[in-house]
Amino acid sequence: xxxxxxxxxxxxxxxxxxxxxxxxxxxxxxxxxxxxxxxxxxxxxxxxxxxxxxxxxxxxxxxxxxxxxxxxxxxxxxxxxxxxxxxxxxxxxxxxxxxxxxxxxxxxxxxxxxxxxxxxxxxxxxxxxxxxxxxxxxxxxxxxxxxxxxxxxxxxxxxxxxxxxxxxxxxxxxxxxxxxxxxxxxxxxxxxxxxxxxxxxxxxxxxxxxxxxxxxxxxxxxxxxxxxxxxxxxxxxxxxxxxxxxxxxxxxxxxxxxxxxxxxxxxxxxxxxxxxxxxxxxxxxxxxxxxxxxxxxxxxxxxxxxxxxxxxxxxxxxxxxxxxxxxxxxxxxxxxxxxxxxxxxxxxxxxxxxxxxxxxxxxxxxxxxxxxxxxxxxxxxxxxxxxxxxxxxxxxxxxxxxxxxxxxxxxxxxxxxxxxxxxxxxxxxxxxxxxxxxxxxxxxxxxxxxxxxxxxxxxxxxxxxxxxxxxxxxxxxxxxxxxxxxxxxxxxxxxxxxxxxxxxxxxxxxxxxxxxxxxxxxx
Amino acid sequence: xxxxxxxxxxxxxxxxxxxxxxxxxxxxxxxxxxxxxxxxxxxxxxxxxxxxxxxxxxxxxxxxxxxxxxxxxxxxxxxxxxxxxxxxxxxxxxxxxxxxxxxxxxxxxxxxxxxxxxxxxxxxxxxxxxxxxxxxxxxxxxxxxxxxxxxxxxxxxxxxxxxxxxxxxxxxxxxxxxxxxxxxxxxxxxxxxxxxxxxxxxxxxxxxxxxxxxxxxxxxxxxxxxxxxxxxxxxxxxxxxxxxxxxxxxxxxxxxxxxxxxxxxxxxxxxxxxxx
Numbered sequence: 001x002x003x004x005x006x007x008x009x010x011x012x013x014x015x016x017x018x019x020x021x022x023x024x025x026x027x028x029x030x031x032x033x034x035x036x037x038x039x040x041x042x043x044x045x046x047x048x049x050x051x052x053x054x055x056x057x058x059x060x061x062x063x064x065x066x067x068x069x070x071x072x073x074x075x076x077x078x079x080x081x082x083x084x085x086x087x088x089x090x091x092x093x094x095x096x097x098x099x100x101x102x103x104x105x106x107x108x109x110x111x112x113x114x115x116x117x118x119x120x121x122x123x124x125x126x127x128x129x130x131x132x133x134x135x136x137x138x139x140x141x142x143x144x145x146x147x148x149x150x151x152x153x154x155x156x157x158x159x160x161x162x163x164x165x166x167x168x169x170x171x172x173x174x175x176x177x178x179x180x181x182x183x184x185x186x187x188x189x190x191x192x193x194x195x196x197x198x199x200x201x202x203x204x205x206x207x208x209x210x211x212x213x214x215x216x217x218x219x220x221x222x223x224x225x226x227x228x229x230x231x232x233x234x235x236x237x238x239x240x241x242x243x244x245x246x247x248x249x250x251x252x253x254x255x256x257x258x259x260x261x262x263x264x265x266x267x268x269x270x271x272x273x274x275x276x277x278x279x280x281x282x283x284x285x286x287x288x289x290x291x292x293x294x295x296x297x298x299x300x301x302x303x304x305x306x307x308x309x310x311x312x313x314x315x316x317x318x319x320x321x322x323x324x325x326x327x328x329x330x331x332x333x334x335x336x337x338x339x340x341x342x343x344x345x346x347x348x349x350x351x352x353x354x355x356x357x358x359x360x361x362x363x364x365x366x367x368x369x370x371x372x373x374x375x376x377x378x379x380x381x382x383x384x385x386x387x388x389x390x391x392x393x394x395x396x397x398x399x400x401x402x403x404x405x406x407x408x409x410x411x412x413x414x415x416x417x418x419x420x421x422x423x424x425x426x427x428x429x430x431x432x433x434x435x436x437x438x439x440x441x442x443x444x445x446x447x448x449x450x451x452x453x454x455x456x457x458x459x460x461x462x463x464x465x466x467x468x469x470x471x472x473x474x475x476x477x478x479x480x481x482x483x484x485x486x487x488x489x490x491x492x493x494x495x496x497x498x499x500x501x502x503x504x505x506x507x508x509x510x511x512x513x514x515x516x517x518x519x520x521x522x523x
Numbered sequence: 524x525x526x527x528x529x530x531x532x533x534x535x536x537x538x539x540x541x542x543x544x545x546x547x548x549x550x551x552x553x554x555x556x557x558x559x560x561x562x563x564x565x566x567x568x569x570x571x572x573x574x575x576x577x578x579x580x581x582x583x584x585x586x587x588x589x590x591x592x593x594x595x596x597x598x599x600x601x602x603x604x605x606x607x608x609x610x611x612x613x614x615x616x617x618x619x620x621x622x623x624x625x626x627x628x629x630x631x632x633x634x635x636x637x638x639x640x641x642x643x644x645x646x647x648x649x650x651x652x653x654x655x656x657x658x659x660x661x662x663x664x665x666x667x668x669x670x671x672x673x674x675x676x677x678x679x680x681x682x683x684x685x686x687x688x689x690x691x692x693x694x695x696x697x698x699x700x701x702x703x704x705x706x707x708x709x710x711x712x713x714x715x716x717x718x719x720x721x722x723x724x725x726x727x728x729x730x731x732x733x734x735x736x737x738x739x740x741x742x743x744x745x746x747x748x749x750x751x752x753x754x755x756x757x758x759x760x761x762x763x764x765x766x767x768x769x770x771x772x773x774x775x776x777x778x779x780x781x782x783x784x785x786x787x788x789x790x791x792x793x794x795x796x797x798x799x
Binding site for chain 1: 575578579582583584585586587588590591592593594595599607611613614616617618621625672675679680681682684685686687688689690692752755756757759760763764766767768769770774776777778779780781782783785786789790
């Protein structure tokens, strides 16, 4: 690892709230999107003529379309409850990373143009004109927010900075200021079907290779079918699961679960991406286009259920928005939504999380595990922000906290939670969510991971934890990259279904039984 | 504790005619001025709030964004909102100091406001009679809570950074209202019977003379100012919270389709399968 060009925070054992250091992260800016990238997803090049009025008009448009934005712009009283809640503030000490100050970048312009007090007494209420300089501040700090919603838990009015950030990014995109990383990926999702730009044949190759690997390791012919028409279940998973480490270990886990349950399933080359970066830039249109691909694939393949793999924001989009965006579920009026409603199993008209699916099978006693196979691991679980605060699992509020932990406890003997204020709804973001998982933001990613790393370090020390279990592709990539900065090994990071894959007992066909037993004893 | 109400006496003790005339003019000018002030402030408050609430109610919430874990039923949402506005649940989770000062201020303000209802009702309702002693001391608690909140704006560097002049002025305004009120109760009594007559008269458009007590006039002016700025300031957090989607939405997106009118239009204008 090359030496970082910034100071990596020291772990102290406590999550300290730093003193304000103005401008401490002002220099952190992700690469802007080129004109080509912008135009590819329906936005202009940088600062077109009349950009100021266009930006204000867009703000007015959003205020009229999103009650959240309208209420959030008015309701804040600057009480300060959110000021110490953002991991980027804790990591950088830059006051503009305090949620209220991040909102204030937009609120000051809102006041100036949309309120009486701001029009006539601007300096009294902190109203500001939208200058090019302020717009650059927007770009810096709206791309230093991972839209994790932690602040919204603690705000007395439920003001959600993620919503403000999304609106900020949408206004920026409207005047041609986009972020290269996010907008390039959205383009790839529309064109090719996944964030990595992995075409169908390459995907088929990868899956075949994985089948061979699993067979070699276990002697069990576990399949990873692609575009299998008439399968019971379509699995939509983040494309990182197809090739990135440790993501692929979870994909193997899903495949083994399907195999053990004896349920036919398939992946889709058309819907080869659960992620939907349209969410990150607040673009309803782009988010809807992404979701439509999945509906189309489900119709093409004639599947009865849709299951979503380990991906945080994808699960939020699937759980909270698919029904709204595409009518997957109930009440969609157009012919294709109706066709899909008839096609899907009435018991599962809405998408399920892979953890819900696996947990159900465990409850029914359909999966067998040897927990001791995970005995070399002492595990803790990181709640992913979008799952924790933007969705649910099962019928019970808070099921998203219970189910992954119950799965871990069913497949492993050693589990310890991190300190209470850093888990469940109070979980700290990994530091790489919301479109920030790019190398040009490495300093921010390392610093933003600080509170999570403190809590992790504490269980490493106190409980000898050596495995950080995750259910999000972004968390997996982020921690793999960032955890070495804090002195931990990359191999400590992995997925919940990776643990399932380790412990699950599959029925070995007779002719290969001896061979695999020999291998197991070697391992 | 109840103050028996007597109609203001008609003071005709025959002082010199000129003085009486001047006094009368002065009294009526002041009375008319404050009557107008309160009519205007009330109109702005009510009209402004209606406009704002209408905006909030009419603006669609196109996506389901409750901060989870969230209630899965309407009843659950009502309970969550009730806890939020009566106990400040989220704030309690967030910061015990802000909660303490904020809660002290709001609950005291509620008591003080209820206590003041006795100046607007005749006969005074029994529950309002009952809370009079609490309401009286709540005045001190209110000022103490505000003092705590104001201190944070100086002492905590993060809160200092985000404070605007209007944040300070708002606290000064509320503290001044509290102190002038307390001053009339505990230091220099005002002719409260006449004040009540003025208020009762205001409500039926029958102007009664307002005592020319400077402390009272400052108190009333500041209250009118508070009513006036309510719909154009951060005091909108009061109606705002009821419309906050992260708090007032049910967590049921898998069971019910949630779609806003503008999003539904996208569907009906669609041509192909993917845009259907």
